[in-house]
Structure formats: C-alpha cells, structure tokens
Amino acid sequence: MTTLQDCLARDAQDPLRGLRKLFKLPEGVIYLDGNSLGAMPVAAAARVVQAVTQEWGQGLIRSWNSAGWFELPQKLGNKIAPLIGAEAGEVVATDSTSINLYKVLSAALQIAGQDAPKRSKVVSERSNFPTDLYIAEALCRQRGYDLHLVDSDRIEAALADDTAVLMLTHVNYRTGAMLDMAHLTAQARAAGALTVWDLAHSAGAVPVHLHAAKADFAVGCGYKYLNGGPGAPAFVWVHPRHADRFWQPLAGWWGHAAPFEFTPDYRPAPGISRYLCGTQPILSMTALECGLDAFVAAEAVGGMQAVRAKSLALTDLFIALVEERCAGHGLGLATPREHGRRGSQVCLTRKHGAYAIVQALIARGVIGDFRAGASILRQAQDRPGSARTDDHDILRFGFTPLYTGFADVWNAVEQLRQVLAGSEWERPEFNQKHAVT
Amino acid sequence: MTTLQDCLARDAQDPLRGLRKLFKLPEGVIYLDGNSLGAMPVAAAARVVQAVTQEWGQGLIRSWNSAGWFELPQKLGNKIAPLIGAEAGEVVATDSTSINLYKVLSAALQIAGQDAPKRSKVVSERSNFPTDLYIAEALCRQRGYDLHLVDSDRIEAALADDTAVLMLTHVNYRTGAMLDMAHLTAQARAAGALTVWDLAHSAGAVPVHLHAAKADFAVGCGYKYLNGGPGAPAFVWVHPRHADRFWQPLAGWWGHAAPFEFTPDYRPAPGISRYLCGTQPILSMTALECGLDAFVAAEAVGGMQAVRAKSLALTDLFIALVEERCAGHGLGLATPREHGRRGSQVCLTRKHGAYAIVQALIARGVIGDFRAGASILRQAQDRPGSARTDDHDILRFGFTPLYTGFADVWNAVEQLRQVLAGSEWERPEFNQKHAVT
Incomplete structure (x- = not known):
C-alpha cells in the first residue's frame, strides 16, 4: 500500500x-480543477497592476507602441508554439476558443469547397466539447454541410470520400481520454480530409506535435492548463500551407496587412496574423503571458x-x-x-x-x-x-x-x-x- | 478674446x-484622445487586483458563481443600456466591436434574406470606420450581397428597393461628424431596409436613442468614451423584435439556453444572451465595469x-x-x-x-x-x-x-x-x- x-x-x-x-x-x-481554470501565477497580480496603472493610466494611448500592446497576440503566440509543436510566427493568442474555431473551420470548409467540392460532411465526436459542436452546427447549416457525429471508437470508420473535415478535441473534457492525433490525422489525410484540432485540454497538459502529425488547423484555450486567468484569450494555429490561402470570415482591422492605413478595402496580413479580428483585451492578455512564462521556466527542468x-x-x-x-x-x-x-x-x-x-x-x-x-x-x-x-x-x-x-x-x-x-x-x-x- | x-x-x-x-x-x-482609449478610472487598479488575487487566486473556479463572473456580460450590458436608449436586458458586453458587428450584420442579412430576398445591397458610408467595412465586405462576399459605399451626403439617396441593410457609424472616427440617427433610420425603414448602427464614437459621448429611432441593431466599443481599458470588451444590442428570431452564426456555449447541460445540440438562449459566444476575458470585463460606473456617478449631476x-x-x-x-x-x-x-x-x-x-x-x-x-x-x-x-x-x-x-x-x-x-x-x-x- x-x-x-x-x-x-x-x-x-x-x-x-x-x-x-x-x-x-x-x-x-x-x-x-486546473483543467477548467488554471491557478494564478504569483507574477500575475503585479504584472496586471503595472498594465493598469502604468501602461494604461500613465502611458495611455502611447502604450499601444511603447508597451508593445499591438504585438501581444504574436508575442504570446510564440510562447504557445513550442507547447503544441508549432513554429514561431505560426500562432496568435486572440479571442475565444469558440470564435477561433469558427475562423479555422470556416477556412477549412472554404478550402474543401474549392479542392473537393463534392465532399459534404464534417465528422466529429459525439462527446466533443459542446461549444465546438455548436459552432460546427452553425457553420454546417450556413454552408450546407452535414455534421456527422460518431462515438470515439467509430471516428476512423466514419472517414470516407465524402468527408471534408475531421474536427476533434484532442483530450475529451468529460472523460480525460486522449485521441491519437498522429494516427487520426494520417487517416484523415489518407481519406482526403482536412483536420481541425481543439487543444483546450491538451496544450500545456500533454506534449502536442501539430507539425509532426501534419495537422491542418488547431485552436486552444488560454485559461485551463496555460493558467492565463478567467476567460483568458485563446489561441489559433494554421499550417503555413493554408495560412495565406483565404480570408477568414472575421476579417477585422487587426488582421489587416496595414491596419493604420485605414483603407476602406480589406487586405489580409500575411500568415497567421490575418486570423486576428478586433482589438484584444490587453489586461487579460497580460495575465495570460504570466501563465505562459511558467512554461518558459519549466523548460529549464525538462x-x-x-x-x-x-x-x-x-x-x-x-x-x-x-x-x-x-x-x-x-x-x-x-x-x-x-x-x-x-x-x-x-x-x-x-x-x-x-x-x-x-x-x-x-x-x-x-x-x-x-x-x-x-x-x-x-x-x-x-x-x-x-x-x-x-x-x-x-x-x-x-x-x-x-x-x-x-x-x-x-x-x-x-x-x-x-x-x-x-x-x-x-x-x-x-x-x-x-x-x- | x-x-x-x-x-x-x-x-x-x-x-x-x-x-x-x-x-x-x-x-x-x-x-x-479619449475617443481612442479612455483614461483610467481611479477605481480600476484596486478592482482588477481584487479580481486577480481574490477572485482568481483565492476563489479559483468557484468565482464563476461566487464572484458573478457568468453574469458580467448582462450586468455590464445593463449599465450600458441607458447610455444608448436601450432597456435593461437588451445589451450584453462581450467580444470586440468587429466580432459583434459580424453577429448583427449576419443576423440582419438573414432577416433580409427571409423577408426581402430580392434586396441585394448593404449600403454604408465610404468613410465608415475601416474594420466595419472589412467585416461587411467579408460577409457580403460570403452571402452574395453587394456592399455599396457612398459619401455621407449621398446616404439617403442610396436607399432604394434593393437595399437590404443600412450599416452606419453614428459619429465618424475621422471627422467627428455625427449622422442623424433618427432621420436616417426612418428613411431606411421607409425604404424597407434594416439598420445596423456602430456607436463606437457615440456611446458615452452623445446621448443615443436606439428605441426612439426604431433602430434594429447596434454595436459599440468599451475602451473609447466608456473608459473600459485597453481592448475592453465591446457591446451589442438587438431590438427585441429580432432578438429571438435567429441564431447568430457565432453560436458558442455562452449563448446556449442551458450552457451547463453540455448537450451536443445548440439551443439559443432567449433574447440578447444568444449574442454571446465563448468565455469572456474577466479581468478586462472587470476594468470595463469601473469605466461604466463613472456614468452611474454622472447620473447624479445631470x-x-x-x-x-x-x-x-x-x-x-x-x-x-x-x-x-x-x-x-x-x-x-x-x-x-x-x-x-x-x-x-x-x-x-x-x-x-x-x-x-x-x-x-x-x-x-x-x-x-x-x-x-x-x-x-x-x-x-x-x-x-x-x-x-x-x-x-x-x-x-x-x-x-x-x-x-x-x-x-x-x-x-x-x-x-x-x-x-x-x-x-x-x-x-x-x-x-x-x-x-
């Protein structure tokens, strides 16, 4: 015993x-319960006070440049990238997981619509996190796709020549079961389908290898294992082979190639930055960085x-x-x-x-x-x-x-x-x- | 002199x-420059520290209920409502202005598509805030509408029987010119078009009367005249006659009728709450409340x-x-x-x-x-x-x-x-x- x-x-x-x-x-x-809301990094309180009193209170509008607010999505994304097997410059921290899922699933359907217009299904797991299914349901309705939900042991069998996208959450929120990302992504590729992975319960909890798995899109959560604070911004990754291919539908000014030209026509920024939309909640971004810095510290001990x-x-x-x-x-x-x-x-x-x-x-x-x-x-x-x-x-x-x-x-x-x-x-x-x- | x-x-x-x-x-x-980023309310620093150290650090996951985090979008929305001529229960603070615009313009196009399927145009002002035009451009592309941009003195003349939606920003970001909301909304109604108003430069700056004007949809910004802090969450209003009519496309779990049932099928919450999507950045929400409380204080002096x-x-x-x-x-x-x-x-x-x-x-x-x-x-x-x-x-x-x-x-x-x-x-x-x- x-x-x-x-x-x-x-x-x-x-x-x-x-x-x-x-x-x-x-x-x-x-x-x-850190899988629901991660604990508070000691550094967070002082860092957020600094952001409020110094950066906002004293720096005011100047802090967009002087405090680096504009670059936070990319800066934090670069701290997330090594946790999920992505490269620097491929990830941005922004918006919520649900909204980021909307962006990438929408892009995936746009690619599928162009490359494989006869494919009509989005396959997912019946016990996937509900908000993922809601977003998929709304998008499938809008774009005329069929959302096909199966039990976790039937995912492979469900992949067929009508599958446009396989959308899965890596670790199940309810059971803690982890799917085999490498194997399922390979099966999806073999079937000609794109993959969208939700890493909400895996980023910071288990090593993730998006590039090694040849995944196409991924999103994840900032406030669970990444310890970013309540409702911390989420993140989004798009494989570089897709990133420049389409507008994502939430085409806001932070995703513009030259946001300060204020031109009336949208020109998407190159790469992952076009997956940004509107202005981000800086105070919450600041706390998220403290959570990510604990993983930087963890690098020294394995x-x-x-x-x-x-x-x-x-x-x-x-x-x-x-x-x-x-x-x-x-x-x-x-x-x-x-x-x-x-x-x-x-x-x-x-x-x-x-x-x-x-x-x-x-x-x-x-x-x-x-x-x-x-x-x-x-x-x-x-x-x-x-x-x-x-x-x-x-x-x-x-x-x-x-x-x-x-x-x-x-x-x-x-x-x-x-x-x-x-x-x-x-x-x-x-x-x-x-x-x- | x-x-x-x-x-x-x-x-x-x-x-x-x-x-x-x-x-x-x-x-x-x-x-x-409070029209770009409002100044810091004195109360913000202590309030955000409390949210970080007490609500997050000590309360942890329990604070979703005990600190009222779940109700913040509605609670803050109720503080915004009187500033824009809306009723309690009709506004939520959430996401960014761009994302909220996507939700309401999408809903407006869905209504137009059903009630007036032959109308093909979204009319807006050429010098509207660029991100509004980007979002409209992306949505119009997606839904097969024509985005028709005109100079501010040609808005009325542009309203015709092919106009589905008139989308305008109340106060122009570049010139400070204010449009006549009551008149233009009445003209749009007379032409059979729906109206979407962006109040980014008017909420908290000029009295706004959405109900009196018979407007249909509105969005606005939390970090300009509302003094909510850098990137503070934005807000969204939908007239009650439309609120329950459609799903908005960003159908996430916070907009579900029963988010904690975790059912795989989406059932939208009644009213404006269905315009929520994913989990909100609580620390930034907390700062926004301090900005709104200054308007509560202003009530006593006129x-x-x-x-x-x-x-x-x-x-x-x-x-x-x-x-x-x-x-x-x-x-x-x-x-x-x-x-x-x-x-x-x-x-x-x-x-x-x-x-x-x-x-x-x-x-x-x-x-x-x-x-x-x-x-x-x-x-x-x-x-x-x-x-x-x-x-x-x-x-x-x-x-x-x-x-x-x-x-x-x-x-x-x-x-x-x-x-x-x-x-x-x-x-x-x-x-x-x-x-x-």
Missing part, C-alpha cells in the same frame, strides 16, 4: 517541484516531457489510490488506463450521488468538478431528441504538474475516502507542513 | 467637475444630457480658440460646426506637416492623434484601386466631459499655437495649480 510518506518522498525528488512556488493557491486547498511524465505519475497514483482506498463505493473509471490514451485528468463515474460527493470535497478544500451524465439523461427523458449521454455522472479531477504534488494526490484521495465512508472530516496537515514548499 | 481666466471660471461652475477625480491622468498631460452640453461647450471653445489664436497656419476644420452634426471630437485638417504637429504636441503633454489623409493618398497613387481619401491629413482631438475641463482646452490650444509659431515650449502651469482638482 502506498503511504503519505511515499508520496512526500516522491515530491522531494520531483524535478518540477520548484515550479510550485510560481503559483499562488489558497491555503488548505488541493486544486484539482519542459513538456517532464510535465507529461509527472502528469502520468500523478494520474497513475490517483487511480491506484482510489482503487486501494475507495473500493466498494460504486466508483468507476472513465479515463483510460493506457498512458497513450490519457490526458492529464482522471474522471470517476458514479450512478448516483456524484454531485454531493464533489460538493463535500469542495467543502473540505479538495476542488474538482462534477459533470452530469445520469442527471442529464433523467432530464432528457422529458425532452425527446435531446442529448444522448452516459447514464453515469462524472467526478472530474485535473492534475496540473506545475503546481500539484504527489502528497496532494494522497490527501485528495484520503478526503474522498472519508466522504464516501461518511467520516468526520480529518483535516489534512500536509498543506502547511509538507507539500506547499 | 477668451482668456484662461474665463476658462477657469467655467471649470469652477461646471456641474460635472467633481467627476474628474474619478479618473487618474498623468501629471502634465492634457488628454484629448447624466448624458449634462455630458452632451459640456461636450458641445468644450468643442465650441476649442474651435473658437483655434480660430482666434492659430489663424494663418493652414488649419482647416473637418468637424461640423452645427451642434446636431457634431460628435465629441474636433478634427483639424492640414495639407502638410500634421504628423509633426501632433508629435510635437504629444511631446508637450497634449495628446491628440494623427489620421492620415494626404499621406495615404500619396501612397495610394502607387497602388491603383486602393483607398480614395481626403487630400488633407487630420489632427484629431477628442473631448471627454467626464475628465476634460475648459482650462484644459485653453492650454491645449496655447500649446498648439506655440508649436505652429515655432515657439519655445512655455510649460503650462495649470496642471498642478488649477485644472486638476
């Missing part, structure tokens, strides 16, 4: 342990390879401890055991009572989250034609190797054990004494 | 004078009527002083003298040397901005088919009654006089002694 001492020993040997101090977490909290190794060790440990210590309480495992198919989260299933368990854990300072399955199904019976979902609810726990340690995992499972056993809360002592160093 | 003493006397009697202390401006600066009265007095004074004190230096006036046709800025024209004059003023702490006309024309000769523009450059000065006083105007013109006369810089003393109180 694994003990807390074993976990503390692993923390002591963890090469990423020093990164923990780059983040501020509330006392007494074990934060396992970078994304070390992050991935620790992520798998943390999730392996969590699964093992839950199975050792929480057996007999109706918990199942939604996340794949196989490393190659696992993101950086572990999702437990339970037919009833998952919501109350998650709430009880939060009350004890162990923050994960609840995703409905069974409860949605019960509602859906009243609304025919609605969501087909799992008949189990989900307890979701995200593991962010930059600030989560092995003792955190042990203590989180101990709290889960106590909640399931209906025990009084034995407050863990580790927060002050051990893990937070 | 008007004297500095006269101006100081007017400041002393100004009912809005007390609002000046709600803003922080750099010492020695007369800021006449609200937008008092703001408008002072704006006209400031711009009248500026025009009169420039004509009294800066004559013989080749300056013209691009902004209408007629009150009903003037926004809250004054634009001077000059055939040559405007850029250097603006730079010299900025060096002396008088911040306005330069907009090319003649210089663009010179470039355009090398690029046939490009912009048709004015053959004069523009010196642009924006007047924000919340924080600009009459003595500021006097001192700004005095600096302009010195620059034009090639005089040594006589540093004004007012900043410390008089105006900044």
Whole structure:
C-alpha cells in the first residue's frame, strides 16, 4: 500500500517541484480543477497592476507602441508554439476558443469547397466539447454541410470520400481520454480530409506535435492548463500551407496587412496574423503571458516531457489510490488506463450521488468538478431528441504538474475516502507542513 | 478674446467637475484622445487586483458563481443600456466591436434574406470606420450581397428597393461628424431596409436613442468614451423584435439556453444572451465595469444630457480658440460646426506637416492623434484601386466631459499655437495649480 510518506518522498525528488512556488493557491486547498481554470501565477497580480496603472493610466494611448500592446497576440503566440509543436510566427493568442474555431473551420470548409467540392460532411465526436459542436452546427447549416457525429471508437470508420473535415478535441473534457492525433490525422489525410484540432485540454497538459502529425488547423484555450486567468484569450494555429490561402470570415482591422492605413478595402496580413479580428483585451492578455512564462521556466527542468511524465505519475497514483482506498463505493473509471490514451485528468463515474460527493470535497478544500451524465439523461427523458449521454455522472479531477504534488494526490484521495465512508472530516496537515514548499 | 481666466471660471461652475477625480491622468498631460482609449478610472487598479488575487487566486473556479463572473456580460450590458436608449436586458458586453458587428450584420442579412430576398445591397458610408467595412465586405462576399459605399451626403439617396441593410457609424472616427440617427433610420425603414448602427464614437459621448429611432441593431466599443481599458470588451444590442428570431452564426456555449447541460445540440438562449459566444476575458470585463460606473456617478449631476452640453461647450471653445489664436497656419476644420452634426471630437485638417504637429504636441503633454489623409493618398497613387481619401491629413482631438475641463482646452490650444509659431515650449502651469482638482 502506498503511504503519505511515499508520496512526500516522491515530491522531494520531483524535478518540477520548484515550479510550485510560481503559483499562488489558497491555503488548505488541493486544486484539482486546473483543467477548467488554471491557478494564478504569483507574477500575475503585479504584472496586471503595472498594465493598469502604468501602461494604461500613465502611458495611455502611447502604450499601444511603447508597451508593445499591438504585438501581444504574436508575442504570446510564440510562447504557445513550442507547447503544441508549432513554429514561431505560426500562432496568435486572440479571442475565444469558440470564435477561433469558427475562423479555422470556416477556412477549412472554404478550402474543401474549392479542392473537393463534392465532399459534404464534417465528422466529429459525439462527446466533443459542446461549444465546438455548436459552432460546427452553425457553420454546417450556413454552408450546407452535414455534421456527422460518431462515438470515439467509430471516428476512423466514419472517414470516407465524402468527408471534408475531421474536427476533434484532442483530450475529451468529460472523460480525460486522449485521441491519437498522429494516427487520426494520417487517416484523415489518407481519406482526403482536412483536420481541425481543439487543444483546450491538451496544450500545456500533454506534449502536442501539430507539425509532426501534419495537422491542418488547431485552436486552444488560454485559461485551463496555460493558467492565463478567467476567460483568458485563446489561441489559433494554421499550417503555413493554408495560412495565406483565404480570408477568414472575421476579417477585422487587426488582421489587416496595414491596419493604420485605414483603407476602406480589406487586405489580409500575411500568415497567421490575418486570423486576428478586433482589438484584444490587453489586461487579460497580460495575465495570460504570466501563465505562459511558467512554461518558459519549466523548460529549464525538462519542459513538456517532464510535465507529461509527472502528469502520468500523478494520474497513475490517483487511480491506484482510489482503487486501494475507495473500493466498494460504486466508483468507476472513465479515463483510460493506457498512458497513450490519457490526458492529464482522471474522471470517476458514479450512478448516483456524484454531485454531493464533489460538493463535500469542495467543502473540505479538495476542488474538482462534477459533470452530469445520469442527471442529464433523467432530464432528457422529458425532452425527446435531446442529448444522448452516459447514464453515469462524472467526478472530474485535473492534475496540473506545475503546481500539484504527489502528497496532494494522497490527501485528495484520503478526503474522498472519508466522504464516501461518511467520516468526520480529518483535516489534512500536509498543506502547511509538507507539500506547499 | 477668451482668456484662461474665463476658462477657469467655467471649470469652477461646471456641474460635472467633481467627476474628474474619478479618473487618474498623468501629471502634465492634457488628454484629448479619449475617443481612442479612455483614461483610467481611479477605481480600476484596486478592482482588477481584487479580481486577480481574490477572485482568481483565492476563489479559483468557484468565482464563476461566487464572484458573478457568468453574469458580467448582462450586468455590464445593463449599465450600458441607458447610455444608448436601450432597456435593461437588451445589451450584453462581450467580444470586440468587429466580432459583434459580424453577429448583427449576419443576423440582419438573414432577416433580409427571409423577408426581402430580392434586396441585394448593404449600403454604408465610404468613410465608415475601416474594420466595419472589412467585416461587411467579408460577409457580403460570403452571402452574395453587394456592399455599396457612398459619401455621407449621398446616404439617403442610396436607399432604394434593393437595399437590404443600412450599416452606419453614428459619429465618424475621422471627422467627428455625427449622422442623424433618427432621420436616417426612418428613411431606411421607409425604404424597407434594416439598420445596423456602430456607436463606437457615440456611446458615452452623445446621448443615443436606439428605441426612439426604431433602430434594429447596434454595436459599440468599451475602451473609447466608456473608459473600459485597453481592448475592453465591446457591446451589442438587438431590438427585441429580432432578438429571438435567429441564431447568430457565432453560436458558442455562452449563448446556449442551458450552457451547463453540455448537450451536443445548440439551443439559443432567449433574447440578447444568444449574442454571446465563448468565455469572456474577466479581468478586462472587470476594468470595463469601473469605466461604466463613472456614468452611474454622472447620473447624479445631470447624466448624458449634462455630458452632451459640456461636450458641445468644450468643442465650441476649442474651435473658437483655434480660430482666434492659430489663424494663418493652414488649419482647416473637418468637424461640423452645427451642434446636431457634431460628435465629441474636433478634427483639424492640414495639407502638410500634421504628423509633426501632433508629435510635437504629444511631446508637450497634449495628446491628440494623427489620421492620415494626404499621406495615404500619396501612397495610394502607387497602388491603383486602393483607398480614395481626403487630400488633407487630420489632427484629431477628442473631448471627454467626464475628465476634460475648459482650462484644459485653453492650454491645449496655447500649446498648439506655440508649436505652429515655432515657439519655445512655455510649460503650462495649470496642471498642478488649477485644472486638476
């Protein structure tokens, strides 16, 4: 049996342990929801104050140049690029994931419409993140495509000579299952389809290799594993072979070749910069940069390879401890055991009572989250034609190797054990004494 | 002749004078560029720090509910509504002006396509803000409409039975000329066309009456006269008669009727909330609220009527002083003298040397901005088919009654006089002694 001492020993040997101090977490909290909103980098408060009081308050309009505001989308994009297997100059941080998905899916359909006009389908996974499906649904309606949703084990089989675009999320938000990007992209290419990848739950969580996979388009989120703050701008990548080919539909002035000429006709900027649209929220961009700088610091201690190794060790440990210590309480495992198919989260299933368990854990300072399955199904019976979902609810726990340690995992499972056993809360002592160093 | 003493006397009697202390401006600066980036509300720094350290850092994911992050678009929209003649519940703060324009112009074309399928034109002003024209150009291409650009005095004449949508910016960014919203909207309605108004240079600068004008759609900017901070989220209004009629194309999860059900099918929220798309940049939203709160404070001292009265007095004074004190230096006036046709800025024209004059003023702490006309024309000769523009450059000065006083105007013109006369810089003393109180 694994003990807390074993976990503390692993923390002591963890090469990423020093990164923990780059983040501020509330006392007494074990934060396992960084897959929903990443923790606050210590640097963020001072940096945002500087942006407000100095850059805005003192610099005023001059800061567009003097503080480099205009270049933030490209500057931050260049910090994201190495995390996703892209090159400098190929990524911009901007807008929201949903809006960026609209841009790239729209471009992909425009390319498909020109190169393969008889292809009529966008294939995606039924359990893809809903907003991705909403955007795809709206675009498919508008452009006369059929949105074809399949289960995750039927993706390959669904690729055919009528497939225009394969649009997938790399790591599933609900189960933590990771798709094989290289293999599925190769299959899509073999079928003559373009690929659009949503990296919302993979950028900063698992190494991503967009170029190696020969992917076509990608988008991702700034406020989950990239720790950019609530609603931080998202990012967008387009393979250079496509970037200059079309206007994206949200053709705003920040994507213009010469935005300050104020000409009435649109001339798109070369490369990825044409995927910008309107003026970006600078204060939120500023906070995002602090999140990205933690990954710059991580480079010195092994970078994304070390992050991935620790992520798998943390999730392996969590699964093992839950199975050792929480057996007999109706918990199942939604996340794949196989490393190659696992993101950086572990999702437990339970037919009833998952919501109350998650709430009880939060009350004890162990923050994960609840995703409905069974409860949605019960509602859906009243609304025919609605969501087909799992008949189990989900307890979701995200593991962010930059600030989560092995003792955190042990203590989180101990709290889960106590909640399931209906025990009084034995407050863990580790927060002050051990893990937070 | 008007004297500095006269101006100081007017400041002393100004009912809005007390609002000046709600803003922080750099010492020695007369800021006449609030039409490009509004000044920093004093409250913004502490509020954003709270959002970063408490709401994000301590509250983490819980703050979506406990700090009210989810309701910010509607909450801020309700603070914008009275400034533009809309009702509570009809406005959301979200995304950028360009993206919001895409949403509403797209919806307008969808309505036109259904109600008046033979109408083929979107009419706009040739000198409309370029990003509005870019968005319209992209949408018109996509939907098979003709974007018909006319000079501002030909708008009415251009309305015909082939006009689907009249898309205009209320106050022109380059000249400060204000269009007659009520009249043009009535003419458009009489011609059977829908109206889309961009309020980027009017919301918070002049009273706007969307309902009274019977307008159909409007968008506007958060970081100009609303003082929301660099790249602050924009806003969008849709008349209730249209709001529930269509999906807007950027159908993301924040616009879903039940975003937390995570159903794979899109069901738009009722009303204006369906014009939301993805997760919003909360830190930038938080700063925007501080800017809007200055207008809440202004309500107690006369609200937008008092703001408008002072704006006209400031711009009248500026025009009169420039004509009294800066004559013989080749300056013209691009902004209408007629009150009903003037926004809250004054634009001077000059055939040559405007850029250097603006730079010299900025060096002396008088911040306005330069907009090319003649210089663009010179470039355009090398690029046939490009912009048709004015053959004069523009010196642009924006007047924000919340924080600009009459003595500021006097001192700004005095600096302009010195620059034009090639005089040594006589540093004004007012900043410390008089105006900044």
